[in-house]
Amino acid sequence: MSQKLSNNSAVLATFLAHCVKDMMQLKRVLKRSDTDALKLVAQQISASVAEIGAQDTCHLAQQLESQASSLSAQDKQAMCNQLVTDYQQLIQQVRSHQQRLEKQPNPNSQSATDVNSVLSQLNALDLNIDREESIKRCGGSVELYKKLLLKFVDMYGNGFTIASHELQAFTHSIKGAASYLGLTDIAELAARSEQALKLNADEQVLIAQLEELTIRVCEQLKRQLTAFTT
Incomplete structure (x- = not known):
């Protein structure tokens, strides 16, 4: 999975600062079978990845948020596993993308x-x-x-x-x-x-x-x- 990402280094840095914690929360609420908490975490992930332009992962998180109440436990587990996999791949992609951006001159950087x-x-x-x-x-x-x-x-x-x-x-x-x-x-x-x-x-x-x-x-x-x- 390769997604078109934002070139805003500040936005990418903010995402990387809390992405692992978001993923941990997703795994935690799934184990508790807490649908309301799961929907909230999916909403947080959706907003976070939307900020960096990761539309595919955003769409998957939105699907989980909207369908969590009606999904069977097995389907909910499968969708969460897919989101975790996509999220892990996205984190690696963001890190690589940011490394490329760091090598480019930044005219807006502070003096x-x-x-x-x-x-x-x-x-x-x-x-x-x-x-x-x-x-x-x-x-x-x-x-x-x-x-x-x-x-x-x-x-x-x-x-x-x-x-x-x-x-x-x-x-x-x-x-x-x-x-x-x-x-x-x-x-x-x-x-x-x-x-x-x-x-x-x-x-x-x-x-x-x-x-x-x-x-x-x-x-x-x-x-x-x-x-x-x-």
């Missing part, structure tokens, strides 16, 4: 002065952040980078509340989000935790360390982000 101003503020933090590359992934938009960092803080900064059977998907999600935002220490520890879960190793210590690190980083980010001026 070096604006970027350096924000970087100097983040440099004051005792954090391992790949700031320059992350801002490039945001199409050169410091404001978008700030927005996505704040979203990360909102999503993960209050501790982890996740069922044991969802830990692997959760660690994969936070690893991807942290990597995208250049939060290197969190991304590396999440990767180690994910690997431990795959090997059925003693992952509880790593998960606890990941939670503690994430809360600490998010607290620092939240304080510093209020000082952003762009």
